[in-house]
Amino acid sequence: MNKVTCANNAKCANTRGSFRCECEKGFHGNPSKACEDVDECKLMDCGYGQNCTNTPGSFVCSCLKGFHPGHKPGLCTDIDECKTIKSPCGSYNYLSCENKPGTYSCRCNMGYTFNINRRKCEDIDECNEKFTCAENAECSNADGSYSCICPNGYSGDGDNFCDVNGSPSIEAAKAWNLLLVILTSVLLLIPWKM
Numbered sequence: 001m002n003k004v005t006c007a008n009n010a011k012c013a014n015t016r017g018s019f020r021c022e023c024e025k026g027f028h029g030n031p032s033k034a035c036e037d038v039d040e041c042k043l044m045d046c047g048y049g050q051n052c053t054n055t056p057g058s059f060v061c062s063c064l065k066g067f068h069p070g071h072k073p074g075l076c077t078d079i080d081e082c083k084t085i086k087s088p089c090g091s092y093n094y095l096s097c098e099n100k101p102g103t104y105s106c107r108c109n110m111g112y113t114f115n116i117n118r119r120k121c122e123d124i125d126e127c128n129e130k131f132t133c134a135e136n137a138e139c140s141n142a143d144g145s146y147s148c149i150c151p152n153g154y155s156g157d158g159d160n161f162c163d164v165n166g167s168p169s170i171e172a173a174k175a176w177n178l179l180l181v182i183l184t185s186v187l188l189l190i191p192w193k194m
């Protein structure tokens with residue numbers, strides 16, 4: 001008797017007086033020549049919060065990162081990181097934790113930003129950002145804040161301006177301050193009668 005060979009991933013099915021080759025489950029093509037794997041992940045979606053992985057002859061649905069198997073088989077549910085992780089926002093400098101599908105985020109105090117990889121609110125280095133201080137000012141980062149200081153030879157508030165000493169704007173600011181002082185003194189000297 002002649003031995004019948006079907007293609008890879010095909011099986012021989014006996015029929016009355018003959019036979020035929022059939023692709024195995026999960027494969028398609030010409031069963032006498034070649035049966036190829038069906039990529040089920042291209043044909044269908046797994047459920048909510050699931051990831052599809054194609055395998056030879058089959059496929060697997062598994063929970064995405066941030067989801068865990070639910071009570072019903074084949075279903076995945078979001079992990080509430082705010083409730084399940086210890087100190088999800090770090091130990092200080094945060095206002096609140098917000099759960100989100102597959103992830104979560106934390107609202108931080110002013111001057112801090114949430115780093116999800118390290119799971120904490122970290123200081124923002126404002127000095128690394130553009131236009132934090134005025135031109136000519138020196139920026140100094142601090143935990144939760146920063147300061148802008150005019151260096152020697154410059155005057156100003158550091159945040160908005162730092163001008164060379166003796167420049168017109170500085171002289172104008174000095175003159176304005178002097179005027180304010182004079183006005184205040186004059187007002188204080190006037191004998192107010194109520």
Ligand SMILES: [Ca+2]
Nearest residue numbers: 079100102103
């Ligand atoms: Ca979540």
Ligand SMILES: [Ca+2]
Nearest residue numbers: 124142144145
């Ligand atoms: Ca800072």
